Amino acid sequence: ETGVTQTPRHLVMGMTNKKSLKCEQHLGHNAMYWYKQSAKKPLELMFVYNFKEQTENNSVPSRFSPECPNSSHLFLHLHTLQPEDSALYLCASSQEGTFANEQFFGPGTRLTVL
Amino acid sequence: GENVEQHPSTLSVQEGDSAVIKCTYSDSASNYFPWYKQELGKGPQLIIDIRSNVGEKKDQRIAVTLNKTAKHFSLHITETQPEDSAVYFCAAASLNTDKLIFGTGTRLQVFP
Numbered sequence: 020e021t022g023v024t025q026t027p028r029h030l031v032m033g034m035t036n037k038k039s040l041k042c043e044q045h046l047g048h049n050a051m052y053w054y055k056q057s058a059k060k061p062l063e064l065m066f067v068y069n070f071k072e073q074t075e076n077n078s079v080p081s082r083f084s085p086e087c088p089n090s091s092h093l094f095l096h097l098h099t100l101q102p103e104d105s106a107l108y109l110c111a112s113s114q115e116g117t118f119a120n121e122q123f124f125g126p127g128t129r130l131t132v133l
Numbered sequence: 134g135e136n137v138e139q140h141p142s143t144l145s146v147q148e149g150d151s152a153v154i155k156c157t158y159s160d161s162a163s164n165y166f167p168w169y170k171q172e173l174g175k176g177p178q179l180i181i182d183i184r185s186n187v188g189e190k191k192d193q194r195i196a197v198t199l200n201k202t203a204k205h206f207s208l209h210i211t212e213t214q215p216e217d218s219a220v221y222f223c224a225a226a227s228l229n230t231d232k233l234i235f236g237t238g239t240r241l242q243v244f245p
Contacts, residue, residue: 021178061137061235062177062222109176118226118233119165119184124176 022046023125025110031131032100040095040128042110048123050116051093053085056107056127068093069116100132135160137225139236146213146243154239156223157205165226166199166206171238172219180221181208213243 023044032038044051053065067075068087082104084096093110107129111122139156146152158166164185169177183190183197183206190197194213199206206225210217223236 021176023176059142059237061237064233111176117228118231119228121167121179121182122233124169124178126174126176 021123021125023110023112023123025108025125025128027128028126029129029131031133032097033133034100034102036100037096037098039097040108040110040130042093042095042125044091044093044110044112044123044125046112046123048112048114049090050113051087051090052111052113052122053093053095054109054111054124056109062109066095067116074116097130100130102132105130105132135163135225135227135230135232135234137223137234137236139223139239141239142237143240144242146241148213148215148243148245150213152210152213152217152241152243154208154221154223154241155205156207156225156236157203158225158234159204160225160227160230160234161204162227162229163204163225164228166197167224167226167233168195168197168208169222169224170219171222177222210241213241215243215245217241218243 050069055063066085086094107127109127110125113122167182170180171177196209220238226233
């Protein structure tokens with residue numbers, strides 16, 4: 020276990036649904052991240068939160084909406100998604116919000132958009 | 134923009150043999166190079182990293198080498214075991230841009 024949990028592990032949704040992904044870290048870290056992992060492509064950084072403040076939005080469509088109520092929890096709210104949004108969504112945390120430190124990843128949520 | 138190229142995309146080796154995965158990066162200001170291992174159904178996990186002030190780092194059967202002049206770095210796994218089978222990702226981070234750019238991954242299969 021890495022100390023980062025994600026729920027649900029699998030999610031199937033229609034294009035008109037609204038759902039949320041949840042991430043929780045038990046490591047006392049100050050930075051949390053959302054990544055999208057698609058087959059044959061590099062991990063794509065979506066959002067970064069550092070001390071609960073969003074410090075990066077990597078040109079992500081507005082149908083993805085992050086929320087970070089505290090340093091331990093991170094949500095990704097989904098609405099009106101497209102089939103091409105189907106992917107593995109990974110949450111990660113690190114001690115500080117600089118990329119020159121180890122990131123601890125959760126197991127991911129496998130999302131399928133029908 | 135910055136990118137990291139990783140080769141090969143798949144690698145099959147016999148148990149006990151060595152495996153080498155290579156990455157090249159484009160941003161000359163990159164100064165941190167982690168390697169992550171992702172097993173089936175799990176998220177990536179850091180296995181070794183190297184910073185630009187050293188040329189080589191070793192941890193038991195795993196070693197990483199860095200050539201800053203050529204802008205490439207490599208992961209070496211010796212005496213491979215079936216449990217080494219996974220997808221390995223390299224990445225490069227730059228203090229200037231504060232971005233971590235990942236490679237596309239290498240699927241390593243170790244056959245007993």
